[in-house]
Amino acid sequence: MWKPRSSVLPLSDHDNAHLKQRSRRLARMFRSGRFLTAAVAVGCLMGFLFVWHYSLNPDNGHQVVPSGKEAVKPGAVADTSSFECTKSYDGKTPVEQYVVMIDAGSSGSRVHVYRFNNCQAMPRLMGEEFKMIDGGLSSYADDPVAAAKSLDVLLKVALDSIPENQQGCSPIAVKATAGLRKLGDKKSEIILGAVKKHLEDNYPFPVVKNGVTIMPGEEEGVYAWVTANYLLGNIGTKEDTPTVAVFDLGGGSTQIVFEPKWKDASKQLTAGDHRFELSFGGRDFVLYQHSYLGYGLNEARSKINSLATESQINGSQLPESLVHPCLPPGSSKSFEVEVPDGTASLDGPVKTTKKVLFKGSSEPSPLQCRALAEKILAKDAVCANPPCAFDGVHQPPLFEAFPSTSEMYVFSFFYDRTFPLGMPSVFTLDELRDLQNKVCKGPDAYSSFTAIRGAVDAIKEHPDWCLDLSYMLTLLRTGYDLHGSREVKIAKKINGNELGWCLGASLPLLDGVDWKCRETAG
Known part of the structure; x- marks a missing residue:
């Protein structure tokens, strides 16, 4: 089915052991033969094994191309009536299959039901x-049963979308991300255990083996890259189509994934956790990826x-209100903030959480806000493997390693904070800075937003919109060192399908390797 491919890059014993362990985990996820072309054996002995290879040979009798139409591109959503057959391509899987994927994020939970x-x-x-739905599993830290039941409204979507006689053979997985990681191993395991039991006891869907879990950050980013490029039709064929870079901003973490392409062909991506190798549709990819938790x-x-x-505070005493450069003039908002309680431990000052009332300064302060955002990025952290982006993390410079003609997609919160204010689908970072400056100026600058339904009310209701845009701009410009003239694309969907990691994580479940049909299936 597949066999290892020798790595040309040396690894330390520690890195080798770590990567082999992760390779074994990923290999279990992508070991089924339906996604492999028999003529191609791929893998990586010392790198990451992400094997997932679709055959596109047109000479099999089960391929159905609509009369008078071209074959649908790999990522395109086809008209249901265009594909008719009485037997699946491999003769084993059903003609039609469903997968239920639940994204248990830090800000809320989402369900995707794919057909x-x-x-x-x-x-x-x-x-x-x-x-x-709003409110992630982590918001039920001390009530695991309530955490599990919070997914019921999402599971109803699956029940309503999948024919009853197919529900018992439609796998379900729940993958939690950054929010649940913060609770620690014990609490998160209890919550995930309650979710798994709730699914098995009360719903007909087969639960994927090890499918109710916290997803490693590197898989979250790579799955998102697969989703975007699959839906765009960039991967899935042997054509050397340029791929897009993805920047995913969640509530607890942010991910970057791209395929480095230097003008100097002798350059290559160095070894380490950031290097991810995968084979897809007859092509081999070496990706740079990193997930920034926190x-x-x-x-x-x-x-x-x-x-x-x-x-602005002296000791543990809090004044009635504090000035915040990231709030527009005339606005105010209360936040829960960790502040020193006046005592100390061996680890330093002990902090406690208190509610603080912030008020915007008397004049707009977008530069001072971005200065705070720059500080949390830790650009001056020790860089053990230069060059680094921020927080001491190695990253080849995007202006050198990623073609200026290739697209960059920014989504999740990047989309949620720009599209509602009338930003087009493509804009430069300089234009993002203009938006940030306008929002941070306050109501006197909001007249241009009146043509966008709901925009002014949204900004006034959430005065921290200025803070959000300031952080996003700083993350892209200073953190990832993108030029102000660099264009980025925002999107929530491609071809009518949600962006993010969920589709990329759902595709390998179609082979039934890690799940079995429930007896309740009709």
């Missing part, structure tokens, strides 16, 4: 049902608010 057609060698995505938008707000507080 696939198996008439062709590559499963075709035919449709998706999506719903999200640098999602919610975490950034907390860190910036703490910095704004610490510079």
Whole structure:
């Protein structure tokens, strides 16, 4: 099915052991033969094994191309009526399959119900049902049963979307991200255990083996890259189509994934946790990836608010209100902030959480706000493997390693904080700075937003919108060192399907390797 490919880059014994352990985990996820072309054996002995290879040979009798139409591109969502067959391509899987994927994020939970057609060698995505709710599993830290039941409204979408006689053979997985990681191993394991039991006891869907879990950050980013490039049709064929870079900003973490392409062909990506190798559709990819835990938008707000507080208090005494450069003039908002309680331990001052009332300064302060954002990025952290982006993390410079003609997609909170204010689908970082300056100026500058339904009310209701845009701009410009003239694309969906890691994580579940149909199936 596959066999290791020798790595040309030396690794230390420690790195080798770590990467082999992760390779074994990923190999279990992508070991099924339906996603492999028999003529191609791929893998990586000392790198990351992400094997997932679709065959696109058109000479199999089960391939169905609509009459008078071209074959649908790999990522395109086809018209259901375009694919008709009485037997699936491999003769084993059903003609139609569903996968239920729940994204248990730090800001809320989301369900994706994917419908696939198996008439062709590559499963075709035919449709998706999506719903999200506010409040992640981590908000039920001390009530695991309530955490599990909080998913019921999402699971109803799955029940309503999948025919009853197919529910018992439609796998479900729940993957938690940064928010649950923060609770620690014990609490998160109890919550995930309660979720798994709730699914098995009360719902007909087969739960994927090890499918109710906290997803490692590197997989979150790579799955998002696969999703975006699959939906765009950039991967899935042997054509050397340029791929897009993805920047995903969640509540607790942020991810960057791209395929380095230097003008100097002799340059290559160095060994380390940032290097991720995968084979897909007859092509081999070497990706740069990193997941920054603690640098999602919610975490950034907390860190910036703490910095704004610490510079204005003396000891543990809090004044009635504090000035915040990241709030527009005339606005105010209360935040929960960690402040010293006046005592100390061996680790330093002991902190406690208090509610602090912040008020905007008498004049706009977008530069001072960005200065706070720069400080939390730790650009001056020790860089053991230069060059580094921020927080001491190695990253090849994007202006050198990623073609200026290739697209960069920014999504999740990047989209949620720009699109509602009328930003187009493509804009430069200089234009993002202009938006940040305008929002941070306050109501006197909001007249241009009146043509955008709901924009003015949204900004007034959430005065920390200025802080959010300031952090996003700083993350892209200073953190990732992108030029102000660099264009980025915002998107929530491509071809009608949600961006993010969920689709990329759902595709390998179609082979039934880590789940079995429930007896309740009709």
